[in-house]
Each structure stands twice: as structure tokens, then as C-alpha cells.
Amino acid sequence: MNLRRLPLTREISLAVLVYLYVPVVVLIVYSFNANRTATVWSETSLDWYRKILVNPSIRDATWNSLVLATAAGIGATLLALAAALGMKSRFRGKGLVEAVLNAPLILPEIVVAVATLMLFVAIGIDMGLTAMIPAHIAFCIPFAYLPIRARLQGMNPSLEEAAQDLYANRFVTFRRVTLPLLWPGIMAGFTLAFVTSLDDFLTSFFLSGPGSTTLPVYIFSAIRAGITPEINAISTVMLIVSVALVVTSFLLGKMRR
């Protein structure tokens, strides 16, 4: 007898998995429905995928999302990498610094978003990518910081010491020893920051200006306008991209062990 198996845990778990996946399946199935009303099933078709491919607003929004996520991912990863290296040794106020760096994780996003909006209005920064990129970098920092920090903590310090004993200067030690060892952490941090920025809706919603709509902002306004198979098709594409990213990073993580 497996002692950990209490009655019903298995049944509840299977029910939870059904609850988690039924909406996803329904969403995908309806994206192949030829009928515009999305309620009546007429026949299977790829029309909606064809339509989103040629829709110029979707194309622009996707482009904006990618530009924003790339800029935020790179910016946040560079800042987080430097911060993680600086946080290696003990110093006074370290706990406080760490808390500030991770604050965006716990603060309600809508509050930070409207507060940033007020700051930008007060100092006269126009809404759009110039406002969105710094805001995205700020809330992506902890997502990039945590994996890099974890990797750094798991690193054997004697490797760096050995490099320095063998007369490598600081730069060479960093370039040839620290950086290669840290690389998986940096990549994980970048991926997390990139995906977080790509998925973000609220900050972009408040800070986007004319012409800088991102994909999530576009989807939100489309949902507000009504249910269409077109939204299902975009959602399915986004879902597949997310799942592909998660599975890849999961497999990469397994390989490293």
C-alpha cells in the first residue's frame, strides 16, 4: 500500500487536470471552426489562421511585442547579471537591496502600472515604446535576477580562485571562467524576462500610445468587442509558442543535470 495515497487524492487530481485542460482544448477546437458566430459548428477550416496572418494590425502588434520583449529581456538581463555579481559577497543592507530588486514580483501590477503612468505624465514622457521599454525592464529585473543568482550560488568558488592562481586577471577570469559557468543561468534569466514581457498586458495597456499596441493589448480590445474565432486563432498560436518555450527550457534543464 502506498501510504501517501489518501482516498480521493487521485480522483481530485484527475479532475483538476481536466479543469486545467478543458478550456485550452475548447479554445483550440473553436479556432478551426469555419462559422463566424463561433457558437455553431459548421466545418473545419484554417480560414482564421489565414486571416490573422494577413491582418496588418495583428502583424504590427506582434512586431511591437517582439521589439519590446527583446529590449526588456536584454536590458533586464544585463542589469540583473551585474547586480547578481555585486551581490556575491556579504555586506550591510544586502537583504534590503535584495527586497527592492524583487519588489516588482510582489507588488500588484496594476498599481505599479498606473503609478508609472503618473510619473511619466508628470515628467512629460510620451506614451509608447519609449515609456514601455523602461517600465518593462524594471519589472523584468527579478525574473532575470533569480535564475542568475541561483546559478551563481551553486557555482564552485575554487574554480575562479584557481584561474586567479594561474595568473588570470579579473577580466580573463570573468570571460573564461565565470561567464561560461553562468551561461545557463543567464539564458534562463533572459528567457523568463522575455516571456514575462511578451505576456504582459497591464503595463503595456496603460503605457502604450498610438501605434505601439502590443499583441496582448490588441487581444484585450478584441475580446471586449466580442468573441470571434479570430481571437481563438491568435490565442492558439500564443499558446503553442508558450508551450514550446516551456517544454524547451524544461528539456534544457534536464540535459544540464
Place this chain on the structure above:
Amino acid sequence: MSATSPFRRAGLVGPALLVVLILVGVPLGIMAWVSLLGRGSTIGVDWQSAPSFANYTKLIWEEDFDGTLLFNPTYLSILWRSVWQAAATTVICVTLGLPVALWMSSLTRGARDVAILLITIPFWTNLLVRNYAWLIILREDGVVSQTANAIWPFGPVQLLYNDTAILIGLVYSFLPFMILPIYAGFEKFDWRLLEAAYDLGANRRRALMRVIIPLAMPGIIAGAMLVFIPSLGSFVTAAILGGGKSMMMGNLIQLQFGQSRNWPFGATISVVLLALMMLVLMGIAIWKNRQEAKR
């Protein structure tokens, strides 16, 4: 390795720290100040107005024509809905998350990895997409609604645009945040304790109440924090599944910055939201201290 000098450290940590302070800390300060100001005529804020607590009293009382204050439950009811929706979401997530985490920990190693992946995939899906999926399922002309209406004999059933729809969406959005910390706790478990409990004649119920739940408590608390706080500040779920009728604090904030163009009042609700969140975090910190004192 040589110790990092304070200057080097400042050069390394400084940029990230400054970015967070300038783009998160300073805005929150400005927000607290704006919550004391009056609304502007063209843009959202009248920066010149004299600071007062008028926006905070507006949350509870409404000023009549002749200046007498009347109790106004509109905003309080939205605050109250946010709190109980977040609390109900947390309770449901614990009730579902604990058995799932327990079940996951009883699997073989390979199956566990697959289970973790299955639980995390929906969490990596965009929040808008997750809530939109429920909009499709619960909509009026959908299969679920039609079946419910066919079975339910007492008048039409409305599944969308109410508190239940929001609750379903919130649980769906945040459930993985509860399952994973509880499961992480179970992974470190010494399961011989459970065996000992059974050997000493405990039945399953007793083993659950006296061994499993106390040992799972740190995970449950961590999960509760990760579920309650984002639920309290959520916007997307109520915006999509509440349909503007059932509002939460996040939606009220958005309304003030959008249609109502009353930024100071929006800032006030944001400050209240932050204060509520702080209260919860403090409560958890106190509970943790007490637990450690017990040991």
C-alpha cells in the same frame, strides 16, 4: 577570491537598484501624493490643489448638496468583493492544491516530472487567453449554458458576468501557484513520519490532520500568499468574466484612469490596495515568527 570592494559593488548593483527605485519606488511615492490631490480638468490631476483626505472619505461617504455626509456603500462593496473573492480563491486553491500535491508526491520520479509540466503549462499561457477560454465555455449560447438551462427548472441560468464566473477564472489563473509550493514542501518530507503515525495506530483522517497538514503548512502559507495577493489586485479576470457588472479593486482603479478620468481617486484606491496587501504580508510574517518561537 579577493573581496569585492564597496565601489565595485555599488557599480554592479547600483544600475539595477536605481532602475527599480526610479521606475517603481518613485512612482509609488508620486501616487501616494496624488491620492491627496484633487482631479484636474484636462489631464487627470490638478497638481496645484491643496492636499486633503477628501478622496479617502469619498470611499465611505458621499457629500450631499448641502454638504452633509451620507454613507455610500458603492466603493466599499467593491473593496469587500475583492477581499472575499481573493479569500475564496485561496480557500478553493488550498482544497484542490493539497490533494494534487499529495498525489504528485506519490508518483514515480519520471511521472512526477510530467505532472509538474502538466501543471505548469497552463500557467505559462497568457492570462488573457486563459480567461478568454472561460468566456467561451460559459457564454450564454454555449453548450454548458444550454445544458444548465435545460436541467435547471427555476428560470434562466446566467453563468457569465457574475461573481461565480470571476471566482472560476481566478482559481483557474492562480491554482498552479498553490500546487507547486505545497508539492515542493512534500518533496523534502521525511515520509517515515507518516509511516510512524500509521504504525502507532493513526487512521488516515488522523494522519492527515496531525501529520500531513502540519508539515504542509509552510507550503500552504507560501501558496496562500502567491494566490491571495495577485487575486486581490487582479484586473483581467473581472474585466473579461465580470463584464463590467462585477468589479474588483483593479477594475475600479482602471475605471478612474480611463473613463472617469479621476486620477487622484484611482491613486487612493491603489494606496488602499497596497495597504491591504501589506496587512496580509504582516499577518503572515507574524504567523511565521510565532511558528518559529514554538520550535
